[in-house]
Amino acid sequence: MSFLSFSKVHGKGDFNLPEDDDDDVMEALCEPMKLKFKWVLWEQVVQDQGKAGNYNDAMRKVTHFSTVQEFWAIWNGIPQPSELIESKRLVREQPNGLYVAIDALMIFRDGISPEWEDPQNNSGGHFQVQLKPNIGGGQIDEFWNNIVMGMIGGTIQPSELITGIRLVDKLSGNKSANAIRIELWFTKYPSENVLTTLRKNFERIAATRLDGGLAMFPKPDVKPHNVYKH
Secondary structure (H helix, E strand, C coil), X not given: CCCCCCCCCCCCCCCCCCCXXXXXXXXXXXXXXXXXXXXXXXXXXXXXCCCCCCHHHHEEEEEEEEEHHHHHHHHCCCCCHHHXXXXXXXXXXXXXXXXXXXXXXXXXXXXXXXXXXXXXXXXXXXXXXXXXXXXXXXXXXXXXXXXXXXXXCCCCCXXXXXXXXXXXEECCCCCCCCEEEEEEEECCCCCHHHHHHHXXXXXXXXXXXXXXXXXXXXXXXXXXXXXXCC
16 A cells, blocks of 8 residues: 655655656746745754753754745655654754754744744644554654645645644653654634534545545544643
């Protein structure tokens, strides 16, 4: 079975523009395709156990993007979550040449921090799913890619409620839950019906296979931020 994975093990590998001899087609593909929102890629590093710190200290902005082309230029350099179930960790080389492990990757709308205290997040909450390794690396990659693309592309409706997404490594470390956790964050919603619509669309987009069928996607928990802390 084929999955929407950009891992060379589980999918087709890097995303590249199609080869085409038509100069007009190639020029159109290279023309900047603006996204509805500007997004920021963040990472949450593993903190030194011997030093005092908090969640804010562990967060780092990596880069931003506002077009489809900028997104793919970044996405091609980010490991897929399937690598985590192969006993690997996400790491970042520091200026001093040493490597630091990454606990979470996050993509949030520009101007919104990936923390529950942010005014746009504190009034809302997030959907949370725990993906166990036995689901399979290709399927985990597909869930992740579907949700990220649905979020930045505005197909998870109502898209204006979504503030960001977190991929959390819970396979490693002292608080291992033997799972990869995905969180889709949202701001204040006008009614429970609207939140239900957002959840259903989130589940449908996440579960959509390459052939148009639907995979078995875990039922997400709903975490309100006004009572929830990391």
